[in-house]
Every structure is written in structure tokens, then in C-alpha cells.
């Protein structure tokens with residue numbers, strides 16, 4: 060079982076999915092707000108995806124040759140954003156981020172990277188640094204943030220070669236980048252990181268990073284693995300970022316394994332193998348496999364401007380209804396997020412990033428209880444009480460989710 064899909068005392072086992080609902084092996088219907096960690100923007104068994112998969116499967120599931128479907132998906136992405144002009148596919152967000160970092164290293168001739176404290180970008184050693192920084196170890200010397208290891212056995216060189224930046228402190232971020240900018244190959248940035256509270260990165264921090272990247276020739280990697288869904292063109296245009304590389308995964312694979320690195324032809328030439336050995340080889344037995352491409356194409360074709368706007372509107376309605384109820388009950392709890400992405404915070408303090416969203420022990424216990432209470436009422440969130448909406452949802456599901464979530468939070472001791 061994947062670590063991420065286990066929670067105490069034990070998760071239910073899924074039997075099948077129907078739109079925004081999961082039916083578990085005991086026959087219970089569960090409103091799915093985790094949708095495989097935000098990867099199924101149309102929910103389960105979306106008919107256009109099933110049809111596309113059936114037809115792709117009948118033609119063959121994997122070839123040692125390219126297929127037209129990868130060109131179609133790359134062209135569809137390019138038509139949506141100027142930052143997605145060329146795309147190469149892989150099988151996961153982890154791989155996408157790793158390849159983008161390797162591309163940045165080859166382009167700059169440097170090897171260090173910077174990333175933001177607490178933010179998750181997959182399982183590549185370097186990008187795991189600072190993932191679980193906690194109040195007792197998160198500050199380093201001289202105003203720096205500690206480069207804390209995540210996995211036991213992380214080589215010490217990985218820690219020295221990874222600089223950790225504050226998500227919501229532009230002054231400190233700019234000072235750190237001034238000190239080390241000329242040694243960096245890349246800054247990896249998710250402008251709406253779930254682990255930083257599911258709050259947008261403050262524009263001043265984005266501006267500080269963008270300025271340092273231009274000044275010191277650092278490659279800016281925008282990780283849109285989750286936040287691509289926030290707008291038709293993805294997150295970079297939404298948050299005023301001009302990235303060198305964009306990493307994608309999740310929704311662009313329509314429920315099948317996928318990852319992608321996108322960028323301008325100039326930047327993407329680092330992976331170009333057409334004139335001999337590329338600077339960085341971006342291989343993978345199942346990369347750009349026709350099943351993931353077909354599911355991704357069917358998904359994105361139906362995630363058009365109006366579908367994006369409708370889904371984001373449902374998210375606004377959800378937050379409004381929940382927060383009005385919290386306010387009416389003098390509860391400090393708040394539902395935050397943007398568009399179809401949301402997360403529950405209990406403490407009443409202002410949430411601006413990783414540190415302010417770091418739950419106290421009491422909050423973590425209560426969030427665990429709320430997650431369990433919601434599941435008992437037929438709603439699945441991720442274990443830290445964040446979630447994502449899907450297009451099969453209507454006002455009815457939003458009302459059910461809002462009211463059940465509010466009452467579970469209010470009933471949990473100490474937060475009502």
C-alpha cells in the first residue's frame with residue numbers, strides 16, 4: 060500500500076468509482092475529495108476518458124516507437140500557455156521535477172538548487188530537503204533556513220547542495236538568494252503549495268525569486284503538478300511567473316501515471332537527442348505511453364475554460380459556506396484555498412505559508428479526528444484535511460461537503 064493512502068486505524072478499500080463517488084468494498088458510498096491526490100479532475104470513470112482508453116488499448120498499450128498521441132497532448136498544452144511550448148513526458152511528477160533540475164544543472168553548469176521549506180515535489184533526494192522541518196530545527200545559522208533531511212541515509216552533500224527558502228518572507232528570501240544565487244542551478248517553486256497551507260505564495264516572494272533568477276542566471280522551475288488545474292493556462296500565468304521550466308503531472312494524465320517537463324524550445328533543447336547524445340537524457344520505458352496520453356487528452360479537452368471557471372466557482376461557494384458557519388459559531392477554524400483546492404486550518408492565526416500552517420499537537424490530533432469523522436459520514440479528504448473538487452460535483456455535493464465538514468470541525472473537542 061502507498062504510504063500516502065494509509066491512515067489509522069485503517070483506510071477503507073476502494074471497489075470502484077462513479078463520478079465524484081467511491082464505492083468501497085463494504086458497499087459504502089464516499090464523496091471523493093481526495094481524487095487520488097488531486098489527479099482526477101473529472102472524477103472516476105469519466106465516459107470520455109473510458110472511451111479514449113478503450114480505443115487506445117485496442118490499438119496497443121506501449122510501443123518502442125513514438126505515437127501521435129504524445130504530439131497531440133504536447134500541442135494541446137502549448138495552445139493553453141506560452142510557457143508550455145514544448146513538452147517531454149515521463150511517468151510521474153517526481154520524475155518531471157528531477158528531469159527539470161537535471162536540465163537546469165546542464166544549462167547553468169551549476170549543481171546546487173533552492174526550494175521552499177515544507178513544500179513537496181516528489182521523492183528525488185534533493186527536493187525532499189526541508190520537507191519536514193519543524194519548529195525545533197527549522198532555522199539555520201545567519202538567517203538561513205535549515206536544510207533538514209527527510210529520508211534516513213540522505214547523503215550530507217545533498218543537504219549542502221540544497222538551499223531552503225521561506226514561503227512567505229520576501230525579505231529573508233531575497234537575502235538568502237543574494238548570498239547564494241550565483242551558485243544555484245535552479246529555484247523550484249510551487250506557487251500554491253498544499254504543504255504551505257494551500258495558500259498562494261505572496262507576490263513579493265515570487266518577485267524576489269524572479270529577480271534573483273534573472274540577476275544570477277538561475278533557472279526558475281514552476282512546479283504545477285497540482286496547481287495547473289487552477290486556470291486554463293495553468294498556474295504560472297495566474298501568479299505572474301515566467302518560468303524556464305514547468306513541471307506537470309496528475310490531471311494531465313487523466314487518472315493514469317504521467318509527468319511532463321515543458322518550456323521554450325531553447326530551454327528544452329537540453330533534452331534534445333536528435334543530434335547525438337543530449338546534454339540530459341530523459342528516458343523511461345513507459346514515458347509518453349499512449350494510454351496516459353489518451354486519458355490526458357480526453358481529460359484536458361473537457362477541462363476547458365468554462366469547466367475551469369465552473370469548478371473554481373464551486374470552490375468559492377464551498378469556502379464561503381463553511382467560513383460563514385465557522386464565523387456564526389465563533390469558531391477560529393477556517394477553510395482556505397483557491398479555486399477547486401481547499402484545506403482546513405483550526406488555529407485561528409493567519410495562514411501565510413508552511414510555518415503558520417504547521418499544526419500544533421492539539422490541532423494535528425483534532426485534524427485527524429475530523430478526517431475520521433468525515434470518513435464516517437461518507438466524505439474522503441486527504442489525512443491533513445485538504446481536498447480538491449471534481450467536475451461531476453454540483454451544488455448538492457458542495458452543500459453536503461460544507462455542512463458535514465463544518466459540523467465535524469465544530470463537534471471536535473476544543474474547536475467548536
Ligand SMILES: Cc1ncc(COP(=O)(O)O)c(C=O)c1O
Nearest residue numbers: 151152153179180181284285308
Ligand atoms: C507539487 C508536487 N510536485 C510533485 C509531486 C510528485 O508527483 P508524483 O506523485 O506523480 O511523483 C507531487 C505529488 O503530490 C506534488 O504535489
